[in-house]
Amino acid sequence: MIPVQGFEGQKVAVLGLGRSGLATAAALRAGGAEPLCWDDSPESRARAEEAGFACHDLTRADAFEGVAALITSPGIPHLYPAPNKIIARAMAEGIPVDNDIGLFFRSWATADWDAFDTMPRTICVTGSNGKSTTTALIHHILQETGRPTQMAGNIGRGVLDIEPAEDGEVVVLELSSYQTDLARALTPDIAVFTNLSPDHLDRHAGMGGYFAAKRRLFAEGGPDRAVIGVDEPEGIYLANQLATAREDDRVIRVSSTRKLGDYGWSVFARKGFLSEWRKGRQVASIDLRAVTGLPGAHNHQNACAAYAAVRALGLAPREIEAAFHSFSGLPHRSQTIAEIGGVRWVNDSKATNVDSAAKALDAFDNIRWIAGGLGKEGGVTALGQHLSKVRKAYFIGHSARDFALDLDGLDHEICETMEAAVAACAREAEAGDTVLLAPAAASFDQYPNFEKRGEHFTALVAALGG
Structure with missing residues (x-):
């Protein structure tokens, strides 16, 4: 696990004791904090106590005395459609509220990294559709090309449940709007935005709030590279906000509907072929039609996003293409x-x-x-x-x-x-x-x-x- 830094000797409340909540409590304890756990469900509290954690009734009047922070599970609303009463009270009392994503980014880098030849990297994937497949595909490409890698977040393991970084490791995280909306620290090296369509609108008070939650990964995070799907107006807007000029290759635009040849860096799919363009010239092409694990235009968009992310790490087109063909897809998704x-x-x-x-x-x-x-x-x-x-x-x-x-x-x-x-x-x-x-x-x-x-x-x- 990733021991949480910055709370040694302090009490930290943990609200919600599902998979991420228990992993958070364990990571806090490993970092020297005292986790105070609470869940409305008696069954969840019993599981936490069986795991050796103290349960602390956060509904009590004095619940937050001496508490340094409240860490909440992503599924618990903190603003819309109405804030959870415990979270609202913590905010009113000035207790910092965060989630496991925020804790991960404040704790991921350690002094051990000083001895590494290659700094570990994080790739974070968000969007409405395709983010699980894109995340899994990036992770698969890294595995197939011999790079040390772990996958976590909204897919697979909780972010604090993964192992500390190896030399040159790449951690790939799928992040939902629930996770990006509240995290106090967001510092990905590469951030990916797949697309946007209506979802979770009650939680974000409409499309504007939903997009704003996704946008935080880029606006707050300041990634070195941003891979942006531009097949919707929100993606076009986001790419425009991040790029300083048309030629700015820190932003890699991605499309599965049209050619994108006039930017500093773009990756697009048309008629089953993926094309990479840089500074007005095509530099690589892959025939996706025979890639059985990525059928259809929606998966071709996923392939473009994953390709762009690992190209930003320096992988070669031919090794990416070989990894595409060994990708079997995620269960229950085409x-x-x-x-x-x-x-x-x-x-x-x-x-x-x-x-x-x-x-x-x-x-x-x-x-x-x-x-x-x-x-x-x-x-x-x-x-x-x-x-x-x-x-x-x-x-x-x-x-x-x-x-x-x-x-x-x-x-x-x-x-x-x-x-x-x-x-x-x-x-x-x-x-x-x-x-x-x-x-x-x-x-x-x-x-x-x-x-x-x-x-x-x-x-x-x-x-x-x-």
Whole structure:
């Protein structure tokens, strides 16, 4: 773990005792602080006490006497739609409020680094969509090219739960808006902004607050390099704010929709080809069409962002290209799980809304589409313009018949269960087809989460292969 610096001999309150909260308490203790833990859940408090931490009721009138800081878990609101009462009281009493991301950046560098030949680096990835895949892809490229690396944050391990830095190590962090919004220290070496679309708007009081939370990684952090997706107005604005001139190559612009050849440094994908341009000249190109772990334009944007981030570290295009081909993708995100008799089976159980399902439907040809679950407000009528490559749909779950009505005219079958849908696809699919699970719905009618839904689909497909 990363021992937290700056609180030796002091009491630090920890609010929220999930994965990140317990890791924070352990890291504070390792740094010589006295963590005072609290969670509204008796079960969470019991787990903390079993782990040897003292629970301290932060709702008491004297709760913050002698407390140096309050560290809160990302999921607890501190401002909108209404601040948590404990956080609001700490702020009113002048107690500094931070989160584990802020503690990480104040504690990551140590005196041991003086003996290193190459300083450790941090790459931080934020945005609305694709940040998990981009983070995992950067980490994979570094592993494949022999660089010491760890991955943490909103993906994998808590940031304080990773190991202290090695010589030349690169830590790759996925950061959500909840994490960037409150962190008191943000000092990435390379920061990546993938894109922006409406999400968590109640937590940030609208799109402006949501974008402002993402922007803090760049405005507060002052990265040496900024990789900015410019396919939305917010990305264009952010790149313009950070660059001192068109030729400023500290900002690497990224696009999956258009050519970007007139800037100091840009990386873009068109018609399945990634191109890198520097000072008005193309310097590298990669054919992404055969990279099975990164299908579709949305994944090509992820590939461009990851490519730009590791190029900023000095990696060569050819070694990046080789690593692309060994990337299998993240589970439940356009993940090819099998090819049986010329039929490709793809698990995109994470496609729980219309926007993400549309991206999946645009990414493949000759689709046999498994969709449905607990439908969301507004239905799926908007998917009508993304069905040109769907040969047949197989609807499951609570919303099966609603989907059929919304997409009237589409050849379909009401299967209701995943077992029935997979069996029907196995009977009817032909060589060259892609069976795509992209539900466009939540999983809670039949599964506890999208992961369990994807795992069930994967197990049923594996049984076909046996």
